[in-house]
Amino acid sequence: MVRLLLTAFRPFDEWDENSSWLALQAVTRELPPGAEVTTRLYPVDYEAVRERLAADLATPYDAVLHLGQASGASAVRLEQFALNARRDRGDAEEDVKPLESDGPAAYRSRLPLADWASELRGEGVPVEVSLHAGDYLCNAAMYWSHYLLEAQGGEPRVAFVHLPLDVSQAARAGREIASLPTEYSAHAAVMSKFAVLVLAAGRSSRFGDPNYKKPMAMLDGRAVWLHSTERFIERPDVCQTVVVVSPDDREEFQRKFGANLAFMGVDLCEGGLERADSVRAGLATLRGDATHVAVHDAARPLVTDDEIDRVFAAAVENHAAILATPVTATLKRVDDGKITATESRDGLWAAQTPQVFERALLQRANDAAGDAPVTDDAQLVELLGEPVAIVEGSPNNLKVTTQDDLKLAAAILAARPAPKPKGAHPFADDDLWR
Numbered sequence: 077m078v079r080l081l082l083t084a085f086r087p088f089d090e091w092d093e094n095s096s097w098l099a100l101q102a103v104t105r106e107l108p109p110g111a112e113v114t115t116r117l118y119p120v121d122y123e124a125v126r127e128r129l130a131a132d133l134a135t136p137y138d139a140v141l142h143l144g145q146a147s148g149a150s151a152v153r154l155e156q157f158a159l160n161a162r163r164d165r166g167d168a169e170e171d172v173k174p175l176e177s178d179g180p181a182a183y184r185s186r187l188p189l190a191d192w193a194s195e196l197r198g199e200g201v202p203v204e205v206s207l208h209a210g211d212y213l214c215n216a217a218m219y220w221s222h223y224l225l226e227a228q229g230g231e232p233r234v235a236f237v238h239l240p241l242d243v244s245q246a247a248r249a250g251r252e253i254a255s256l257p258t259e260y261s262a263h264a265a266v267m268s269k270f271a272v273l274v275l276a277a278g279r280s281s282r283f284g285d286p287n288y289k290k291p292m293a294m295l296d297g298r299a300v301w302l303h304s305t306e307r308f309i310e311r312p313d314v315c316q317t318v319v320v321v322s323p324d325d326r327e328e329f330q331r332k333f334g335a336n337l338a339f340m341g342v343d344l345c346e347g348g349l350e351r352a353d354s355v356r357a358g359l360a361t362l363r364g365d366a367t368h369v370a371v372h373d374a375a376r377p378l379v380t381d382d383e384i385d386r387v388f389a390a391a392v393e394n395h396a397a398i399l400a401t402p403v404t405a406t407l408k409r410v411d412d413g414k415i416t417a418t419e420s421r422d423g424l425w426a427a428q429t430p431q432v433f434e435r436a437l438l439q440r441a442n443d444a445a446g447d448a449p450v451t452d453d454a455q456l457v458e459l460l461g462e463p464v465a466i467v468e469g470s471p472n473n474l475k476v477t478t479q480d481d482l483k484l485a486a487a488i489l490a491a492r493p494a495p496k497p498k499g500a501h502p503f504a505d506d507d508l509w510r
């Protein structure tokens with residue numbers, strides 16, 4: 077579980093509300109799974125803020141995010157530096173005092189503000205990376221969080237986000253002043269972003285259908301890959317979804333599913349012979365914004381929202397996590413049709429997907445992949461000596477390998493009270509894949 081301290085300020089000056097608090101309330105409604113967020117509303121007073129921060133930061137947090145109002149700003153500002161500078165209201169320019177006499181002149185945020193800004197721009201939020209947080213209380217909050225956390229021996233992960241006025245505040249201002257709807261500002265505080273690679277580039281040699289590869293076979297009136305993909309596309313924490321198909325299939329896939337891809341905002345790329353080749357190709361198509369990457373078999377159409385929530389959360393907490401189920405059968409080693417041994421199933425789990433990793437970790441693991449074929453992505457991370465967390469899934473998240481699996485998948489789906497996808501598939505009944 078990622079622990080986040082999220083703070084906003086009380087109203088000040090002429091304003092009867094503070095846009096930071098409005099945004100904080102909106103943020104709590106669209107947080108990514110796996111975030112354990114402590115919210116605080118700070119008074120507009122230096123001493124009180126110092127005191128409150130000292131108390132709040134006694135609890136360990138993975139990141140601290142302060143929100144503040146920038147009256148008159150027309151864009152969200154991600155602040156790079158906090159200065160050891162303090163001016164009270166009415167103080168002259170030259171009256172700058174240090175916040176901490178033994179503190180450094182400035183702290184720089186360790187959070188990836190440039191990536192964050194490009195991601196927000198991609199979502200249509202006006203945003204800039206700003207040099208510093210000013211010399212007032214917002215700056216002080218950012219400075220003190222660094223100062224207090226460093227004093228505890230940590231590497232502070234602190235950001236300050238300045239937000240324009242909400243449009244409702246500007247409307248009440250009685251003069252022309254820039255503003256931004258709160259829901260845009262709220263986006264700025266949602267940090268973890270997942271890219272999803274849906275792998276559909278295999279040969280389907282065990283599927284035994286001359287017409288269809290299994291990701292394109294029909295399940296309850298829609299192609300299997302659509303089921304596997306649609307679980308991800310509407311999640312607020314997913315910033316990009318890429319379907320990886322074999323070069324042989326690309327043209328046909330584009331012809332048959334181009335409208336679906338466009339409508340769902342899903343990218344398409346060509347995979348390779350081995351699974352790691354397909355993942356490599358998918359990674360190469362990712363834009364700058366994802367912090368984590370989930371790899372999912374297009375052939376696993378039954379994964380649930382709850383399973384995705386849990387494995388995403390575990391990946392944020394542990395850097396790498398996969399869904400898996402404990403092995404329940406007795407395991408026989410067989411040679412030439414005869415049992416040669418009964419293996420212990422103690423501690424054995426059957427891996428599934430999604431398998432979710434910090435992006436840089438998956439990239440590093442994939443770069444290090446040798447020629448030996450590996451059957452899942454976690455194995456490459458394990459080879460680096462990095463731990464991978466297990467999240468218990470359900471056997472229902474089966475991989476369609478044979479025709480019988482497809483029938484079983486259809487039966488499981490029929491038994492679910494599954495809500496239909498929200499209009500994502502304009503040509504759902506079109507069955508041209510041959």
Ligand SMILES: C[C@](O)(CO)[C@H](O)COP(=O)(O)OP(=O)(O)OC[C@H]1O[C@@H](n2ccc(N)nc2=O)[C@H](O)[C@@H]1O
Pocket residue numbers: 275276277278279280291320347348349350351352353354373374375376426427428429451452453475476477
């Ligand atoms: C990752 C796991 O699901 C964990 O159990 C399995 O180990 C996958 O085992 P596997 O034998 O690779 O399973 P397959 O069904 O052949 O492939 C899984 C998915 O990866 C895709 N796939 C496979 C090989 C490849 N070069 N490119 C791909 O994109 C397939 O289209 C399929 O949608």
